[in-house]
Amino acid sequence: MPITVLVVDDQELMRMGLKMVLGAHPDIEVIGEAANGAAAIARAAELRPDVVLMDVRMPVVDGVAATTRIVEAGHGSRVLVMTTFDLDEHALGALRAGASGFLLKDTPPEDLVSAIRSVAAGDAVVSPKVTKRLLDRLIAEDPARTRDPGVLDVLTAREREVLEQIAAGRSNAEIAEQLYLSEATVKTHVGRVLTKLGLRDRVQAVVLAYETGLVRPGG
Numbered sequence: 001m002p003i004t005v006l007v008v009d010d011q012e013l014m015r016m017g018l019k020m021v022l023g024a025h026p027d028i029e030v031i032g033e034a035a036n037g038a039a040a041i042a043r044a045a046e047l048r049p050d051v052v053l054m055d056v057r058m059p060v061v062d063g064v065a066a067t068t069r070i071v072e073a074g075h076g077s078r079v080l081v082m083t084t085f086d087l088d089e090h091a092l093g094a095l096r097a098g099a100s101g102f103l104l105k106d107t108p109p110e111d112l113v114s115a116i117r118s119v120a121a122g123d124a125v126v127s128p129k130v131t132k133r134l135l136d137r138l139i140a141e142d143p144a145r146t147r148d149p150g151v152l153d154v155l156t157a158r159e160r161e162v163l164e165q166i167a168a169g170r171s172n173a174e175i176a177e178q179l180y181l182s183e184a185t186v187k188t189h190v191g192r193v194l195t196k197l198g199l200r201d202r203v204q205a206v207v208l209a210y211e212t213g214l215v216r217p218g219g
Contacts, residue, residue, distance in 0.1 A: 002029040003120040006047060006077070008040040008063070009033075009055040014105075018053060021109045028116060037061030041069045044077050050120045052079045054099070056090040064093040071098030080119045082107075092134055095207055098200065101125035124201035135210040147211040154196045160214070162189040166202050167209035 005022060007030055009015045015033050022028045032047045034040040038061040044052055052070060056063035067079045081094040081102040091102040100119045103112060115125040152160060158179075165175040172186045179186070190202070199205050209215045 002027050003051060003116060004029050004031045004047070004049040005116060006031065006040065006043055006049040006052045007033045008035075008037070008043075008052060008058075008066070009082070010035050010058040011055075014055075018112075021112065022116070025113055028113065037063055037066030040066045041073075044070045045073060045075065048075045049077050051116050052077050053116070054079050054081045054094070056081055056083045056094060056102075062090070064090055064097055067094045067099050068097040078119050078122075080115060080125065089134075092207070095203055098204075100201060101203055124203040135207065146213065147208070149212040149214065151197065151208070152212055152214060155193060159189055159193050159196070162186065163193050163205060163209055164214060166190065166193070167206045167215040169206070 005028060007015050007018045007022075009018070012035070015035075019030045019033070022030050031049055032043045034043045036058045040052065040054065040063075041061065052067075054063045054067060058066075063081060067081065070077055070079055079094070079097075079099040081091055081099045082105050083091045083102055084105050085091075094102060101115070101124045103115055103125065107115070118125050152163070155163065161179060162175060165178055170178065172183050172190065175181070175190075176183045176186045181189075193199075193205060194201070197205070197208060199208065
């Protein structure tokens, strides 16, 4: 079965270009498109695509609000946000809303296709290091972007250490080296961290680590 995709962008030329790029791959099928967030919500509910390729800044309903509605609907569609700037605060809003990651609009076609495949498989495609840089800036500018650190109390001391390492943008191999653990053990800890905190992926773990103050901007 091909990966089904809903393309959402307020620019018709962009939608056409994305459909052409994705249509060249037999394992990906564009099953619909939308020009604003309201239409995206309706089309996602109707078509239930595997992946929604979502623009952020759109009329009627923006991409962040649309992402929230689509994720909350529970149809299983995963959202991949496309933005113009890698430090776009709207991209962070989309991650908070449950998006599986974001890409820049000038991403090479082969990377876009790879990202869609990854998201469809349940992975996140945003580099935690990019997310860390975004959070460094936004939280430094607005310290009110916080959450109760008590949500981390469900974690063991080792799991908190692993979350700190995730927030630093380190891979499982790098965490294993840093904490003198095997990669298999690190993978187990990462899975427990995500499960206990109700997170979908490592990117959301980075966001939560910042919002609870476990990691500080510039740290």
